[in-house]
Amino acid sequence: MSLPLAGIRIVTMAEQYPGPYATLVLADLGADVVIVERPRGGDPARQLADFHAALNRGKRSVALDLKLDADRADLRKLIESADVFMEGFRPGTMARLGFGYEDVSRINPRAVYVSITGFGQTGPYRDRPAHDLSYQAIAGLLHRQAHTGQPELPPELAIGDLSSAMFAVTGCLAALLERVRTGRGKYVDVSMTDGLVSWMSVFLGPLMNGGELGMTQINGQPAYGVFPCADGRLLTLSVTHEDWFWAPLCEVLGLPALAAIGSMERTVREPELRPLIAAALLKRGRDEWGPLLDRAGVAWGPVNSLEEVTKDPHFHARGMFQRVAECDGNESWYVAQPLVFDDGEHPGPTAGVPAIGQHNETILKSDGKVKALG
Incomplete structure (x- = not known):
């Protein structure tokens, strides 16, 4: 080439x-x-x-x-x-x-x-x-x-x-x-x-200019983090301010009453909402959650070991x-x-x-x- x-x-x-x-x-x-x-x-x-x-x-x-x-x-x-x-x-x-x-x-x-x-x-x-x-x-x-x-x-x-x-x-x-x-x-x-x-830059710039730290707001979202599943394996949810990820996540997790909560309210209620998400994820193994989250179009990923990375079909397909x-x-x-x-x-x-x-x-x-x- x-x-x-x-x-x-x-x-x-x-x-x-x-x-x-x-x-x-x-x-x-x-x-x-x-x-x-x-x-x-x-x-x-x-x-x-x-x-x-x-x-x-x-x-x-x-x-x-x-x-x-x-x-x-x-x-x-x-x-x-x-x-x-x-x-x-x-x-x-x-x-x-x-x-x-x-x-x-x-x-x-x-x-x-x-x-x-x-x-x-x-x-x-x-x-x-x-x-x-x-x-x-x-x-x-x-x-x-x-x-x-x-x-x-x-x-x-x-x-x-x-x-x-x-x-x-x-x-x-x-x-x-x-x-x-x-x-x-x-x-x-x-x-x-x-x-x-x-x-x-996204931390230091806002700090020097008296603004808000955007990444801190992201990390304060209840569905942004690492969570254990029923089989002891871990997955990540990376739902931040996007309501279009949050609503289907709530449906998949069996928490439909939470689906309408907006981004700013989710940040305020993070101490209350995160444990609900964590408890729901403990009901299934990671391999069960994966297809459900994919079909719902939710932002997520498995926490892979190094060995799992080397065997991941996506990376092999990508060469x-x-x-x-x-x-x-x-x-x-x-x-x-x-x-x-x-x-x-x-x-x-x-x-x-x-x-x-x-x-x-x-x-x-x-x-x-x-x-x-x-």
Whole structure:
């Protein structure tokens, strides 16, 4: 299939989670992603082999030791061929190695330079070490705990890492588009924490302007939440202000007297109404409720285990799980690129995970010139 980023080369030194996820998306869209790894050990995330594999399929690996003049020269030649250079080290690290934005721009003025850091290149926190949980805390995602003073289990999904990856993809594509007009690359400063603050817009904007928090109103609806069924399994109802979901839900649950209660009144009466909904759902198992809720057109979903997700017929029909060949000849399952283009096919995955330095010979010629894409 024709891929939108075919012919684009991305040279990346961004390790761990945000950079690898961003370049995973870009690789699936057709970019030639060349990972520059440390010769001994590679990306530190390789210590978590399955985690690393999920993020780095479909890429190529070159192992370079930047303490060596010859390897620094190889990286400069790679940068000459790059459309994008991505890194994820603390501010100033790449400049000390001789590959900061100004250095890379002198080597290749057309290269887009993307830096992913926890707090960005400026500000009083720029040098502070942290991981995803701390970024979420600072950005207000744990605001409920701030109000109650009661700690809860950390979120399982690294939202800061993933949101920054998607902002890196957005910034990268925007800068490449601008390059069509200007002929020059651009510097993209991606802060994990800034991205999370942006994602909190519907909380922070109303607060700063003296308005009402819309998401708080949604969470205060009696049929918005997780509920147990008779078989001990869980389902979600996601009925918010829409009366056209509420009325049929009441009919299905055997609560027709509640069907005419409007959205605002439901919020006020939430402490009274939620237990009635919960009690009704305890009368049947989840597999019994599913068809009834579907036929009524009610917004709902099962609370799936990870195993149930991998077996869900909808995701298989969508082609979300695919097998590809590894460098050792075996095959592995991967989650597919979620974007589907007009030919109805997912653009990735196309290949498995490269070994450390697997492509030194195929990318770096013996005469010192960098091979073209392919």
